[in-house]
Amino acid sequence: MTTPKTGCPLEKLTDLTPLSATTTCADPAAAYQRLRTDWGGPVAAVELEPGVPAWLVMGYRELRAVVRNEQHYSRNSKNWRLLAEGHIGAGSGLAPIMSPRDNAYFSDGATHRRLRGPLVDGLAGLSEHRMARDVGETCDLLIDRLPADGPIDLVAQYAAQVPMLTVAGLFGIAPDLGDRLQACVIALFGSGEDSAERFREMETILTGVINEHRTAPAEDLTTAFLNHPGHRDDGEVLASMLLMLGAGWETLQVWIAQTLRIMLTDPRFDGKVRGGHLGIDDALDDVLWRDPPMANQPTRWTLTDTVVGDQRIARGDALILGLAAANRDSWAGADKRVDSGNRAHLAFGVGPHACPAQRVARLIARTAVETALHRLPDARLAVPAAEIRLRPSPWTRGPAELLINATRTVC
Ligand code: HEM
Known part of the structure; x- marks a missing residue:
């Protein structure tokens, strides 16, 4: 050095x-x-x-x-x-x-405030009650797809799936398209040879969603973005949608996976269900302090x-x-x-660019952890905690896989 x-x-x-x-x-x-x-x-x-x-x-x-x-x-x-x-x-x-890119993330000052407006207002307009129901159903659906008896990789088969499907759901994007978008985002973050082609595919899918919402408005974020005066044209709506799907994916996946990891390994968080003295929100906060997803x-x-x-x-x-x-x-x-x-941690950033989706992100992460612990009540790590491999990313720190043995209960 x-x-x-x-x-x-x-x-x-x-x-x-x-x-x-x-x-x-x-x-x-x-x-x-x-x-x-x-x-x-x-x-x-x-x-x-x-x-x-x-x-x-x-x-x-x-x-x-x-x-x-x-x-x-x-x-x-x-x-x-x-x-x-x-x-x-x-x-x-x-x-x-x-x-x-021309979105809130890469801009400063007045342009940033204009482009951030639709994100903040759109998220504020979402019904908490409806969101909780939809996110819960998505998490249940993902648990239903798991093998009835372990082994299960809670990262690949669950934590990585929840963010894209739930955030896509906020935009009124159907689950099959959510699956395709997820494959695109994985390629994008993997920075492989196909990343440019997958980015174009994402743009095509989302342009289709925008066009459908133009003719059939719905009570979702796509319509809120289209109607917001902060967006000057459909190109800016597309850029905001790409930003939201990209920003929410890896962060949420790591937050969910890290929280499940400590719930399964740290006796303080062995869940009130299992006699530990701290609950799921405490575990979510502990991760934000010790191992913030970004x-x-x-x-x-x-x-x-x-x-x-x-x-x-x-x-x-x-x-x-x-x-x-x-x-x-x-x-x-x-x-x-x-x-x-x-909660004075910096996990969501601070200042003008601080994460606008903190309330929604917590609702999704909490529901995902709660549903997994409820539906997989006897979940136990299949490998010693010290052997859990970490993701290779320089930005996020979280498990690459979380192998468990568990019996899935029927919903
Ligand atoms: C529903 C899921 C999420 C969505 C849609 C989302 C969306 C966004 C967006 C659009 C921005 C850029 C805002 C701007 O530049 O004005 C942002 C920034 C950020 N988000 Fe999130 N986010 C999500 C979840 C999370 C989670 C789980 C974390 C970590 C706990 C997180 C941490 C951050 C951080 C650290 C920043 C950047 C702060 C900065 O650079 O100053 N986000 N998020």
Whole structure:
């Protein structure tokens, strides 16, 4: 590892720690502490993929200050110096999450507020009662599809299926199309050869959904998006739908899987059902503090030369939000957390881009965990807890599979 040289251009630094070292290790607290020590503070240089460096912001106060200051830190990757100078190849695995699109995620200021309006208003207009019923039915349907006796992989056969089907349901998208969209999103996040083709397929499916809703409006998010003055045309509606389906998929899957993992392995959360003293909402919160689904959140780009956490940062550098690291910062009050109902964690982000779907995401995650524990009452891990493999992603930290033995009860 190079000695940190304040002011040294990011791209000149070599032998950097890969960002994925923080998400694929057994002890992320130790990994973040090593970075803090090596870099003498809460901002460290890391490698996103070979030859692509970025700064990881790990301090609770520093991270909140960055995301609240849109004048200096942009969400738009057009400001990325490495991209502008051609350092990011066409085949880079970073393309699906870094390539700029015309949606709320990649915009700042007034454009962001205009494009975020339909998301916030659309979500606020959803009926909690109807949502709870529909999500519950989807979860039951997925449990019905499981083998009657284990072994079952709760990640592939359940946690990965729930988000796409439930979020697609909010848009009035039929389950068979939800299945196809799910395959597309998996290809997209996998950054494989077929990712561009699958992205076009997603656009085609969603354009069909938009056209159907134009002729037959319904009480769902697609119609709410079409009617919202914040969207100027169907292209913007499409971009917002793609954003919602993409943003909800991996995060929810990891949140559900991590919560099921601790409910099955941690005696504190052995479910009130099974005599543990903390329930499902406590387990959901514990994951948001200790293992937030987006452990490392991309990205802000600096609009000026600046200093963050004593580290000199050049204009156009990429800043990754170390949400998991910042949650562990003593400033976060992490020591008080779950038992006291403290929700000051950063798992959903903070500031103008904070997740607009927190209420809906919790409803889906809680229903998914509740349904699984209720319908698989004797679920037991099929492998020792220490042998659960982790996903290879540098952004999210969660189980790659969760093999259980269980008897499925009939609904
Ligand atoms: C129904 C599921 C979900 C949907 C539809 C959804 C949607 C979104 C959208 C549209 C944004 C971008 C907002 C903007 O840029 O203004 C966003 C941001 C974000 N979401 Fe969610 N989300 C979901 C679930 C989750 C979950 C489960 C988590 C993790 C616990 C999460 C964490 C975040 C974070 C960290 C950000 C970015 C904050 C930032 O960069 O400052 N989301 N979400």
